[in-house]
Amino acid sequence: MSKIEIDQERCKGCGLCTIACPKTLIKIGEEINRQGYFYAIWEANEQCTGCAICGEICPDVAIRVWRDRGESRT
Amino acid sequence: MSKIEIDQERCKGCGLCTIACPKTLIKIGEEINRQGYFYAIWEANEQCTGCAICGEICPDVAIRVWRDRGESRT
Amino acid sequence: MNSDRFYYNIIVAGFGGQGVMVIGNLLANAAMIEGKYVTYLPVYGVEMRGGTANCTVVISSQQIGSPVVGKPHAALVMNLPSLIKYEPLILPSGLLFINSSLIEPKETYRKDIEIFSVPVNEIAIDNGSPKLANMVALGAFNQKTKLVQMNSLFVSLEKVLDERYHHLIPSNIKAIEIGAKFVQSLP
Amino acid sequence: MNSDRFYYNIIVAGFGGQGVMVIGNLLANAAMIEGKYVTYLPVYGVEMRGGTANCTVVISSQQIGSPVVGKPHAALVMNLPSLIKYEPLILPSGLLFINSSLIEPKETYRKDIEIFSVPVNEIAIDNGSPKLANMVALGAFNQKTKLVQMNSLFVSLEKVLDERYHHLIPSNIKAIEIGAKFVQSLP
Amino acid sequence: MWPFECGEIVENQEPEKILAKGNEAIAMAAMDSRCLLYFGYPITPQNDIPEYLSKHLPALGGEFIQAESEIASINLLLGASATGARAMTSSSSPGISLMQEGISYMAGSELPALIVNISRSGPGLGGISPSQGDYFQATRGGGHGDYRMIVLAPSSVQEMYDLTCLAFNLADKYRNPAMILGDALIGQMKEPLIRRKCAKMDLPVKDWALTGAQGRKPNRLKSLYLQDGELSEHNWKLHQKYEQMKKEEVRFESFFTEDAKLMVAAFGSMARVSKTSVELAREEGMKVGLLRPITLFPYPEKALYDLSQRVKLFLTVELNTGQMVEDVKLSVERDVQVYFYGRPPGSLPSPEEVLEEIRKYYG
Amino acid sequence: MWPFECGEIVENQEPEKILAKGNEAIAMAAMDSRCLLYFGYPITPQNDIPEYLSKHLPALGGEFIQAESEIASINLLLGASATGARAMTSSSSPGISLMQEGISYMAGSELPALIVNISRSGPGLGGISPSQGDYFQATRGGGHGDYRMIVLAPSSVQEMYDLTCLAFNLADKYRNPAMILGDALIGQMKEPLIRRKCAKMDLPVKDWALTGAQGRKPNRLKSLYLQDGELSEHNWKLHQKYEQMKKEEVRFESFFTEDAKLMVAAFGSMARVSKTSVELAREEGMKVGLLRPITLFPYPEKALYDLSQRVKLFLTVELNTGQMVEDVKLSVERDVQVYFYGRPPGSLPSPEEVLEEIRKYYG
Amino acid sequence: MELVFKRPECLIDIPFHFCPGCHHGIAHRLVAEAIDYFKIREKTIGVASVGCSVFMYDYFNVDVLEAPHGRASAVASGVKRARKDRIVFTYQGDGDLAAIGIAEGIHTANRGENITIIFANNGIYGMTGGQMAPTTLLGQKTSTSPYGRDFTSDGYPIRMAEMLATLEGSAFVARVAVNNPANLMKAKRAVRKAFQMQIEEMGFSFVEILLACPTNWGMTALEANRRVEEEMIPYFPLGILKERKMADYL
């Protein structure tokens, strides 16, 4: 099982991660952060492969990714 | 019979006309003009075709050309 | 600047992108329509992106000298950095209007001014137009201060908004009204 | 500028390309070698091409103030425009040295100065080095004025000419000597 | 086509009061002065000018070029103005620095045109806040050689409009580039504006313009003078022109001079702030006046000199570390004290802060 | 490598007297001051500098770039100086105008380097004859914003050398660009020159230089300051630096001051001409002196002020239509008469012509 | 679990000021990753341009110099000539490099300066509020081309990579995009390659990155991202345009 962490105060709610995640595990939430943005939330989910695509695409470097197995990244 | 006229005070003695004339009718003389240049002189000569190549090549527009017959220029 | 003459100035401040400039523009235009002298002065951060943005509006019955205001009668602050910057400057017994969606009212400190909090983002979101938080704030602020007539604000929308956005005028009006209503409904 | 001190200045003028600057340089360097204070000041026409060129050399036993000379002791003119420009400026009883190859001596007008004509182009051509008319002029001028020793001029050639032209030093020396001899041979 | 009737186009305009930005007022005034050629490169805080003109010039048959740089802008302007057409560019401080060579050429070739500097903070990239740090550059010639621009310093949105109209006229009258020197404050602020005709001016025919040598000798526009003494003469001719401007074109405004014991001198945006300070001072009973130069070149030397016969205390207020104060010192009587309150850019002084300074020296 | 010993390299040089051009003296001094980086674009009358350096820098392991323009030159210089290395550019008036933005950035980012202006006639293309028409530009900042350069005005070939060495030192001492302001006269003339060490100066370590953030925090060199008040503070800091220069770095030379009734004030080439005029005047029995500012910024205000306690007649002589005369007026006591004799470029005044003016005012 | 994706060390831990969905953030990160990869942080000197990326010095944990608008390539050349042993790069917008700075860009490439230019092409002047850039597409509306870019008066969008590739002096020239994971991975390789070229002293390297500017395109982040694919890439084709295999002075 892999996981990601979204820094909710850094997230600007652009949504790029939501379309990039091959498993569509991320969506924009309904709460605003201190900057007034609706931030992204990760649906903690076993499906996450830790592929890090979400991290790569995030313009605000708001995502960190942990991978469980020693699989090589895409 | 065609002829040319070299403006001796305008000529700077560069010699371009001397190598351009297909009949080699022009050479650099041994006198200097008021600017101190050895100017070009035309050997008045029946061979001149009035082709105007000398005029075309002269950087100082120091040559005028008259053509006798109605031949077209080269 | 005699007390018998009308003279009032406001600073509106927030993040770039929160639409604080539009608030200032609408106030100024509305006051102009109502026959007042006005100045509107925006201040941006770096050329355009990021940082904070604020604007100053002066409304007066006389010709206006300085459009720069050292000590405003009122400050409408949309985020925390603006609160920190402008709270100390407000004239005694002036008005501090805070957007409590992004600022905790407890972050204010002055006792000699009136502090008035409205959760403008929440209100806007609740009304389905999260992008119009600034209009909610304007409506609430004007309801509170009665600086200009609401109708002058509505009329000004057409002058202030770019033509591209004219189709949004009705929803802007609605947001202003919602802001005003929120204030009216306060106990 | 007392008369017991040495102070002399010269203007050398001609077309760009006639080598007047080299004349000035050689005079200045030679005088420096001989322990004098010197200034050399060139004046060009447009950036480089065409037009006239001239230079001023001041030689003195004292520190030199102005390198600009209003009224020269001597003018060495290589062409007609230079004659027209500098003849009027020469100090009374000064020297006007003209290149009679390009200037008719009759084109001068002053009576209160010494006019000295040398057909430097012809001399140079006759001696097979038409490009060294300037050196002929220098030799003749210095023979006439005895401003510096001929040898100082020869030694200066190495300093003044670009290395590329050092192989031409002997012919330059020869041309200077020919100019000097021409003057010596005058009646 | 020449000379223009000032503000002809405006006639069809109803004199409605609109809430306009200073920058937009310039753009409107340009169009109303029949300037249909604009060349410029984007830079904050003056982008409203090109944006407005890119939108409105095409309909008038004008040309809007967003140039690749300020250097291209000033040279496009040089070319366009050489044809006798009215033309303009606008920029802000760093961009104006890049135009210095071109401006020197335009002055040297005696080409009229409008250059707008909505200046911002320096040196270097500095910031986009208001600044008066380009006063020297504008009035002393930041480019090489002896030349001057006509420099007008508006201090309200209405003046942004009015002085732009005037600048075109003065440029044409003197065959010289003219500059509007505003700043981020006066360019960005909004105030009510009325588009109105400016006073008519008799302008010389542009017989020097390059339009093709048809039925006349070729015209040449250049700044290179190589004949002996020719360049000196040209420089003296320019100098005479500047002297004439000093005689005929000085403009300034003053308040509360009659009984003033201390005069504040300030231009543009700082004159606005200072005006309130002076009013506050009067409320406190201090006899303080304000002199506001409208033309920075020619400078109101005489007005200051005359005033200084009576008033012996001057306070120059600038949004920099001391530039116009030199002109004040050079103008006033010798026994006058000239103080300086400078704020380098980065923050704006409030009227209260200037009042503080007034109190300090009035004392 | 830092701080440099002044003129170290020269030690191996025998102090031979050579007949050198002013421009070449600058180039030699640069090399002798360990300036091994040159960036420039050709322009008359200063081409001897790049030509000399293109020939001699490679052997010293230096870099010579003929840039594509003066704008590239000043920005190459900006980059090189940011590494802490000594570097220079040179140009003449129009080229210097093009550098104004870059100079403003360098001053704003506090980058030391040498900029040489061997100025020529303006405005515009003007001509290549000597001119002092760039005095304002050099001393007031032709670029935008409040900043100053250290400006040195040599008046002999030896000084072209000596002041170049000094300029590098002062630039490093103050982290500020320095300018040598010569002209076509002083750049093109030849005089005997001795390459000699210049006085040693304690120079601060360049801990701000960009060399890679190894074992330290990253260094940033910039002129953009956006935090509230930050830019004001930065401007005041620069201002303090300029004030310090005024205290510590003023240099001037004077002749015949003791009993002078009239002082001529002139710099650079015109000081040379004027010196002869003053000597001629003395020969005629007139009590005339000469004051020659060597630093144009900081200006010898105090020297002039002190002198003006005694001498009540000043004649400023310039190769322009009136620029330095403002500094003279701003410096002297209030009861002093300051006259001006200006010659715009295009022809040089002779010592006799200046003498004529002296006679006129000496009265 | 292993932390497989995190902020590169070369990027200081503060939030970007960029607008939501702005690709500058991705491009910045790619550069930072390349610097980390080659472990050259302590010998790298960055040159910031004026544009939305002007705050580069706040983000990169390396020595940074700010250049006047358009002049970053000249400034970087000056840095490099003074310190040939350092790694020098610029990060320049399209207004910066293709408009005001085109002369410096071309001549820097032509001289084969051994530096790296990251060219952030978003077809717009971001920082100044959305004016037309030299790379704005035909028909595109901007605040100074309100009726759409028209080639008869505004000219054509310039393809910088193609132009620089024709110069003898350039060693590596590529155009990439970061709008989807596949393009992003290629972009990462290109940026890395560009630095590698410099480290190996192969000469001038240049990577043009197509970026979305949602704010000034007047779009949401997702719309803007899509426009990169649909409108920009067709006019600005991706790929490596030039790659010198050996320094030609070897």
Added chain:
Amino acid sequence: MELVFKRPECLIDIPFHFCPGCHHGIAHRLVAEAIDYFKIREKTIGVASVGCSVFMYDYFNVDVLEAPHGRASAVASGVKRARKDRIVFTYQGDGDLAAIGIAEGIHTANRGENITIIFANNGIYGMTGGQMAPTTLLGQKTSTSPYGRDFTSDGYPIRMAEMLATLEGSAFVARVAVNNPANLMKAKRAVRKAFQMQIEEMGFSFVEILLACPTNWGMTALEANRRVEEEMIPYFPLGILKERKMADYL
């Protein structure tokens, strides 16, 4: 006998200031002849650049404007935009156009300004005394490349015609020489064609003319003339690089 060759009317009857054997004189005459040919003297406006050709206004019998060094193409664009009914040309040296003025040259071409540029390429800075130009050949010694132009520090000679031909905005681009009668005749046709393109409103036209500068090449006129053939033409091939057949907005 008929006078078949004489000074064109558009050339004022005064001597050129050029050095003996300098090709500028020929190039000037070709331009004057084209103006005569199209009978456009009275509607032509010339823009002079700074270089040995700066005195253009003394020679051409047309309205002439002097541009700052390098900026002739921007100046000419300004003239043309103000007077679209006039014929506008610049005459620019290689230092002027390819070095300091390259940005203006490229953007003028890119905007497709309907003007004509005559680019006088002699591979040297003539007027200022023989410094290296952007078109100086590798190995060529000049006063600022005393050891010969070296690409590692000086870069490569730029081929302007090729570069401008790649831009969408250019309509006619040619390179010619005037070193012998055959080339000269082609040059004459190219110059004429360039003006014709402008008259027909086809857009930006550009003729690069390779010229000899005997003085600063340190050669006699005849040697310099030969060098054009032997050294310049091989690096700068002659020919028409681009010719738009129809205004693309038609």
